Amino acid sequence: MKAVTGHRLFWPAAVLVVMLLANLVVTPGFFSIQVRNGHLYGSLIDILLLGSPLMLIALGMTVVIATGGIDLSVGAVVAISGALACYLISGQEDQGAVTGVLVAVALALVLSAALGFWNGLFVARVGIQPIIATLILMVAGRGVAQLITSGKNINVNSPPYKLIGGGYWLTLPFAVIVVAVVVALTGLAVRRTALGMLLEAIGGNAEASRLVGIRSRRLVVLAYTFCGLCAGIAGLMISSNISTADGNNAGLWMELDAILAVVIGGTALTGGRFTLAGTILGALVIQTLSTTIYTTGVPSQVTLVFKAVVVAIVCLIQSPAFRAKVFRRRARPEAPPPASPAAADVEVNA
Amino acid sequence: MRRKLPAVLLSAALAFVVTACGSGSGGSGGSGGDDGKITLGFSQVGSESGWREANTKSIKESAQTAGIDLKFSDAQQKQENQIATIRSYIQQKVDVIAFSPVVVTGWDAVLKEAQAAKIPVVLTDRAVDSDPSLYVSFLGSDFVKEGEAIGDWTLNEYKDATGPVNIVQLEGTVGSAPAIDRKKGFESKIASNPNLKVIASQSGDFTRADGKEVMTAILKANPKIDLLFAHNDDMGIGAIQAIEEAGKKPGVDIKIVTIDAVHDGMQALADGKINFIAECSPLLGDQLMEIVKQIKAGQPVEKRIITKETTFTQQQASEALPSRKY
Structure with a gap:
């Protein structure tokens, strides 16, 4: 039992299960999955599909946080990537042409990776603190997105583009497949090679890792580039899902959700050890919370309070220090035998 | 001396800018009053949405048709920009000032300055929480x-x-x-x-x-x-x-x-x-120009004017769509 509860993924997983079960009680059909229009249909599928962009962004964020950094610009990169792809597609004569969509997607991803690279240079080469370095792009990036869209929503009508964030492949949401592939590749790269360990070393102690000969600068730039790329893919998904690039609102405050997902997943913001699986669970917890609010009909005025309370509880449960305190207090009255004189005294006095 | 040089240069530059502004505004204000053309200073919130863009376009076009000299400024969602713009309009002695306030609070001081300069102020689209005596009218949707x-x-x-x-x-x-x-x-x-x-x-x-x-x-x-x-x-x-x-x-x-x-x-x-x-509707330009003319002619203007708005059924939408401006 202790081996199970002691596992670092136990608490995020437990929180997710409890949330899903609570939904089942309130909405009996919550777990039902049907096949409709040739694809899977149900609340659980919604959580996976709508949670896909957050899972990707949080994945990139985990790698950056592992190096002891943080990337606040991911929300802006989401907006830029979606804006560029939709702008390019909307300019084509045949919006449904697969090659045109592929070119647009490729360019958007190259730009996103370049923006991540830019962040990485600021952090690793120029030596600006990550929170400041990425704040620059966070503030300016949304302006860039609006520049691309000229301040309007760009609508696209392109079935191949729609596939990325709203389509289905083999009855599964395509976005979920993309996330699964990216997570699997990242997992292989960081856990089957020394890459993960090197990242953790940099996050744990940058100076020491430099002294043992790790080329930390390169790896840090790589981490930010990867994070930008992940945000870029997420931006494609978000704009594809609604077939619209919204420079004003796409990815707004998503950096905060991503950081929250990483924290709920059990990776410390101080850098060092990280867990990709935990981050995915964290992102699912956040998306499940949103879906729960919408399906159960929490009044919109108290939605934010409800979210805040749940997140606070989740973070407290996650904290080993908090758990230790609570469990010790609970354990104390049980520890002495029930008829101990001390306990009796207290009762009499009370 | 070396340390003082930038300061000297700066103050010289400032003095130049201030005098330039003063003479420039005096000239345009005077000419505005002379040829009988009404001058309207307008401060827009920004250009955050298609709705706002249509709003800006409507105001510019209506001013042209109404023969009103429009001074237009985009505040880029910042109140300090808007206050600075309104102050410059007061300096330029425009006939009427109109603006869509970025936020609800914090307008008392600049509105009092306009009142002291005897320049009437019209609010468009959004309200402020200042005393209603500080502005002439509020034109916007209900x-x-x-x-x-x-x-x-x-x-x-x-x-x-x-x-x-x-x-x-x-x-x-x-x-x-x-x-x-x-x-x-x-x-x-x-x-x-x-x-x-x-x-x-x-x-x-x-x-x-x-x-x-x-x-x-x-x-x-x-x-x-x-x-x-x-x-x-x-x-x-x-x-x-x-x-x-x-x-x-x-x-x-x-x-x-x-x-x-x-x-x-x-x-x-x-x-x-x-x-x-x-x-x-963002198309409140015509109504705004009407109000400006009324104010200038000394006619009383209602404190709260609601934008002319309509409703659309599917049939009406297909008919209206080709001629819609936004």
Whole structure:
């Protein structure tokens, strides 16, 4: 039992299960999955599909946080990537042409990776603190997105583009497949090679890792580039899902959700050890919370309070220090035998 | 001396700018009064949406047709820019100042300066919480009325309903004036028919993405939905996608009513995916120029003027669509 509860993924997983079960009680059909229009249909599928962009962004964020950094610009990169792809597609004569969509997607991803690279240079080469370095792009990036869209929503009508964030492949949401592939590749790269360990070393102690000969600068730039790329893919998904690039609102405050997902997943913001699986669970917890609010009909005025309370509880449960305190207090009255004189005294006095 | 040099240069430059401004504004202000042409100084919020863009365009075009000399400035969503602009208009001695305030509070000082300079001020589109004596008139939409227009349509549409009618409401940004007022207007109207029931009401933050996400979840939880009321077109368009993905027909299986009448919304209305739209018009330019002329002619102007707005059915949308400006 202790081996199970002691596992670092136990608490995020437990929180997710409890949330899903609570939904089942309130909405009996919550777990039902049907096949409709040739694809899977149900609340659980919604959580996976709508949670896909957050899972990707949080994945990139985990790698950056592992190096002891943080990337606040991911929300802006989401907006830029979606804006560029939709702008390019909307300019084509045949919006449904697969090659045109592929070119647009490729360019958007190259730009996103370049923006991540830019962040990485600021952090690793120029030596600006990550929170400041990425704040620059966070503030300016949304302006860039609006520049691309000229301040309007760009609508696209392109079935191949729609596939990325709203389509289905083999009855599964395509976005979920993309996330699964990216997570699997990242997992292989960081856990089957020394890459993960090197990242953790940099996050744990940058100076020491430099002294043992790790080329930390390169790896840090790589981490930010990867994070930008992940945000870029997420931006494609978000704009594809609604077939619209919204420079004003796409990815707004998503950096905060991503950081929250990483924290709920059990990776410390101080850098060092990280867990990709935990981050995915964290992102699912956040998306499940949103879906729960919408399906159960929490009044919109108290939605934010409800979210805040749940997140606070989740973070407290996650904290080993908090758990230790609570469990010790609970354990104390049980520890002495029930008829101990001390306990009796207290009762009499009370 | 070396340290003082930049300061000297700076003050010299400043002095030049100030004198340049002074002489320039004196000239233009004087000429404005001489040739009988009215000068209107307008400070816009920014250019954050298609709605705002249409608003700007309307004001510029109307000023030209009305023969009013318009000085236009974009505050880029910042109050300090707007206050600076209004002060410069006061210096230039324009005839009337109009602006769409970025925020509600903090206007007393600059409005008093305008009053001291005897320049009348007109608010457009958004209100301020300053004393009403500090401005002449407030021209803008009445959000409660827009909600009531939707409520009236709903009452009429379901007047013969014998069973309960399940209504879903997608609210705007929590706490924003349009969200509060549109909800109030709509719910006060439909209260007279006990069959009309709002079974779910959630905020979609006025955006397409959130409108879609919220509607997707609501569709799962509520198998029978008859009517969807979205506080703006964008959320309605997002919800249409969610409804289609659930295998239902928007406009038929679930009727949809929205507010705004922006281009994409009107297109959906003409396509039969939305059933009714109450307009929230940005085209207040003509009315604004009318007010400016009245003020200049010394005629009394009403304190609260509501933008001329209409409603659209599917038929009216297809007719109006080709000539819509936004």
